Amino acid sequence: MSTEQRGELGPRKMAVLRAVVEEYVRTGEPVGSETVTEHQSLGVSSATIRNEMAALEELGYLTHPHTSAGRAPTDLGYRRYVDMLPPGRLRETQRRAIADFFRQTAHDMEEVLLGATRLLSTLTQYAGLAVPWPTAEDRIVRAELIELGSHLMLLVVGEHGRVYKAYAARPEDLHPDAPRSASEQLSALSGLTLSEGAERAAAMASEGGPGERALLALVGRALLDVRLRAEEEHVLVSGAGNLAAELASWRMETVRRLLEAIERESEVLSLLRQASVAEDLSVTIGGEHPSTELWDAAVVAAPYRSGEISLGSIGIVGPTRMDYLTAMTAVRAVARRLSDLATELGAQQ
Amino acid sequence: MSTEQRGELGPRKMAVLRAVVEEYVRTGEPVGSETVTEHQSLGVSSATIRNEMAALEELGYLTHPHTSAGRAPTDLGYRRYVDMLPPGRLRETQRRAIADFFRQTAHDMEEVLLGATRLLSTLTQYAGLAVPWPTAEDRIVRAELIELGSHLMLLVVGEHGRVYKAYAARPEDLHPDAPRSASEQLSALSGLTLSEGAERAAAMASEGGPGERALLALVGRALLDVRLRAEEEHVLVSGAGNLAAELASWRMETVRRLLEAIERESEVLSLLRQASVAEDLSVTIGGEHPSTELWDAAVVAAPYRSGEISLGSIGIVGPTRMDYLTAMTAVRAVARRLSDLATELGAQQ
C-alpha cells in the first residue's frame, strides 16, 4: 500500500498543494503548472508539477474547471492544506491592533466580545462572529423589585455583572411597602442559581405573609422567565459588508443566502457550538457544513475560556477561498487574549 | 409662465410618471411608451405618451439609457412620484403581521425596537433600521454599588427601566460596610438626571465622612462615564441580507459600500435624526443623500414618539428602485404602533 493511498502525501505533493492553494487564494484564478514552478523553488520542471497536479486531482484535492484551465483547490484540498499548515505569526500591525484593543477594553464581557468581533473583521477582512454560551446557571448576586409606574421590574444581577430584567404588571391591591419588604426577602436568593432562585421564591411565597405572598409568587415566575431567556443564545456579528466585498467572485444570490443564514443564527450557532469543544481552532470548509447556505463559506472559530470552563466561541466567516493562515492566526490570537481576560476577571470575581 | 415651469405637472404627466415609476419598479427594465399605454387606461395613443415622456425627460424626471431604450425614473422622478403618492393601505397579511407582533411584545423598548426592525424587513423585503435617541437626561430611579470580587459595579436604573453599568477597581482599603452605606446614600440620587446625579455624588463626596468620601467620588466619576456612554447613539439593523437579494441589479461593490456605511452607522444616523423632526414620514432618495455610499439607496423613515416627545426613528433602506408605496405604508404603520406602545408605557411609568 503506497503512502498516498493511506492518505499521506509525499512532501512534494504537499508543497504543490500548498502552492496551488496560496496562489489561488491570492489571485482567484485557476493555477497552472508553470505558475507553480515559478513561484515555488522546488527545482523541478513544470512537467513534473503537471504530473503531481494530475495525481492531486485524482486524489480529490484539486479540480479542473475545464481541460485547458489551471487547477483550483477543492474543499478537500483546502482541508488538507489547513491540516498541514504550521502555526503562523501575526504581522506587526495586527499584533498592535490586538494589543491596543485589549489594553483599552471595558469590563463588560458582552461589550468586549462585540468589540472583538469587530477587531477580527478588520484584521481579516471577513465577518467576525462570537457566541457567548448562555448562562442559565448563573448565580444571583442581587435580586430586587423596582417600581416603575404601573409596572414592577425584577432586576437580577448575576455573578459576572450580567443584568437580567423581567417585567410584570403591578398588582392592583399592592401595599406601598410590599415591594420594599419583598426586596429585602430577595436578599436570601443571593448565591443561588437562577433556577434555584425561582424555586426558592416560590417556596417563600407559600410560606410568607398574605401581603408578600402574591409578590413573591410573581418574582418566582419572573425568575423562571429570566432563566428561560438566559438560555437563549445569539450570535454577535460584525463586518457583514466584508462578505459582499471580498467575494466579488460570488453570485449575489450566494451572498444573500449567506447573510440570511448568519442573521437567522441557527446554522452558525451550531457550528460555533462545535468549535467550543475543540481544544484550539476549529475550521470548517464549504461542503463540510451541513446546510447548503454555507457551502461556499468557511468558518474559523476558537473557544475562549475562563480557566477550564468554555465560555463561548469567537471566529470569522469568509469564502472557502480564504487566507486561512491569516484567519487562523488572528482568531487564535484573539481567542487567547479573550481567555486571558476572562480568566483574570473570573478569578477576581 | 406655464404650470410646468412652475413645477406643477399636468394630471396626465403625473399619470405617465406614475406609470413609468411603477412599471420600472416592478420589472427593472426601462419602460417604453407602448407599455404605458397598455398598462394605464389614459385613452391616448403611444405617440402622445411619447411626447409626454419626452417632456418629463426635459424636466429631469426621466432618463434615457440610450436612444432606442425606454425611460427609467431619475432620483428627481422618484421624488416627484413619492410626493404625489396618496397614502396606501396595508395588505391583510401585513396588517396581521404587525398586529401579531405588537400583541406579543415585551416591555423592554430596546427589545421591541429590534423586533420592529425585523418586522419591517420582512414586511418590505428591504433592511429595517431603528435608532432610539440617546437618553443622556434619563432620570435615576435607583442607583447602587455592588461588589463583584475585586471590582465594584455601579448599577443605575433609569426612568423607563433602562439599566446602566459602570465598573471600577475596588479600593484596597475598603471598609466592609462602605459599599452598603454608600448605596444607602445613593438613594438620594433618585429623581435626578444622570448629570445631576454625577454632580450630586461629587458634592456628597466632599461632605461625607472619610470612609465614604473615596467611594462617593468614585460613584461621581462612574456616573459621568455612564452619562457619556448614554449619549452614544447606535443603529439597530435587521435583514441586511435583503439588500444583497433585491438588488441583483446592483454591482457587488455598491452593496458592499452600502452595508459598510450602515455598519459604520454615522451616515444612517444623521439621516434618521433628520427623520425624527419630520411630522410623519421622511423619504430620501439616491442623490439626495450627502454621502455617495447611499446614492443608489433610498431611506424611508418615521419618528416614533411618546406623547409629543420624539424617542427615535424607525425605517428601512432599500434601492432607489423601491416599492415606495408598500415601504411608506409599512413604516408609517409600524411607527404609529410603536408610538402608541411608547405612549402607553410612558404614561404609566
Added chain:
DNA sequence: TCTAGCACTCTGGGCCATCGAGTGCTAGAA
C-alpha cells in the same frame, strides 16, 4: 391637440474565427 406612420438609432444576442493558456502524453535523458 392628438394620432398614425415611418425612418432612424441603438442594444443585445447569436455566430464565428482566433488566440492562448494550460493540459496530457510520449519519448528520451539522468
Added chain:
DNA sequence: TTCTAGCACTCGATGGCCCAGAGTGCTAGA
C-alpha cells in the same frame, strides 16, 4: 525508475460582425 523536453490538442475567452427588435423622434394629417 524518475524527471524533463517537446508537442499536439482542448476549450474558454475575446472580439468582430450582423441582424432583429424595441423604442424613439419627427412629420403630416385628422
